[in-house]
Amino acid sequence: MPISQKVPTWALAPAVLAVLAVISYQTIIAPENLKGTKNILSGAKTIPLPAHGPESLAWDPQGEGPYVGVVDGRILKWSGDGLGWVEFAYTSPHRGNCSKHEVVPTCGRPLGLRFEKKTGDLYICDGYFGVMKVGPKGGLAELVLDEAEGRKVMFANQMDIDEEEDVFYFNDSSDKYHFRDIHYVTICGERSGRVIRYNKKTEEAKVVLENLLSNNGLALNKDGSFLITCESATGIVHRYWIKGPKAGTSDIFTKVPGHPDNIRRTPTGDFWIALHCKENRIGRWMVYNQWLGKLAEKTVSLKLLVALFNGFKPHGIVVKISGETGEILEILEDKEGKTMQYVSEAYERDDGKIWFGSVFSPAVWVLDRK
DSSP states (O other), rough: OOOOOOOHHHHHHHHHHHHHHHHHHIIIOOOOOOHHHHHHOOSSSEEEOOOSSSOOEEETSOOOEEEEEEEEEEEEEEEEHHHHHEEEEESSSTTTOOOOOOOSGGGOEEEEEEEEEETTOOOEEEETTEEEOTTTOOOOOOEEEEEETTTEEEEEEEEEEEETTEEEEEOOOOOOOOOOHHHHHHHOOOEEEEEEEEETTTTTEEEEEEESSSEEEEEEEESEEEEEEEEETEEEOOOOOOOOOOOOOOEEEESSSSSEEEEOTHHHHHHHHEEEEEEHHHHHHHHOOHHHHHHHHSOOOHHHHHHTTTOOOEEEEEEEEOTTOEEEEEEEETTTTTSSSEEEEEEEOSSEEEEEEEESSSEEOOOOOO
């Protein structure tokens, strides 16, 4: 081409737009890169499920399981490679139109699961009905409570049980949204989440912590002196003191680098916190600018909103924090999402294996670190 011949402006436009798109993605949308992580989760074993969304895992007092709750309202039990998954319980008698792939509100949505060791009862936080329980033989769960201090429990999420005191604590993540709109809870900016204490003897439900922004995971520490709960929107982990000179007060325990889901205490007393995804700039803009979050709520589909938050690159990530100081001890990833995506819980067993659940995927995963 002669030097004097000029390239038409219209021919440069696609190249300029392509460069701008790459820059915009890397600076605004792409998930953040974290230092010091271990990219090992892709090596976990996958155990497929006959339905989506094993959000939480639990083992019964005999050590059998795991049990998981899935999107069609059932609790399934893993009975080993021979029998696979068998139906154990369900939270709604209305089974006619339940889907194994997406939530139908009348079928319920079991989220956090906890077994009570002394009775063998399984307690279930259902994202539509409230806190429920079912006996050791399974079947249809019964309602324990769906209201606290005059406010309906709209979004029961995760819980933990103090068997010595005969009480349990659970999250009600929103007084406006149910589970299906979980990501709108994250961006709406309304601090309507609360932690509720339920006394099983007196049947009294008391709010102990409130004004939380989409609080999700919850777990007691090893001696029951405090609990921690995390905000999915901000990554902040709050500590509420139950016993001792600070009883009845709260403080910030730590902050994790992403949008946290469930919390599980390890056998040694630390905590695993599952992250739905890492942070990115566009997600922070929506969380910390309420007008933008409200605009996205009205104009962006839930599917697109999820994609924006994970940078159009679903991945797996969990964080281990100290049970004493909140210090981040370890971060495990599947950066490319080859095996794990949308991790909702990490449950470490005494044998060193870590089991992982997912809010969307039709599988659980097992990582044997020994």
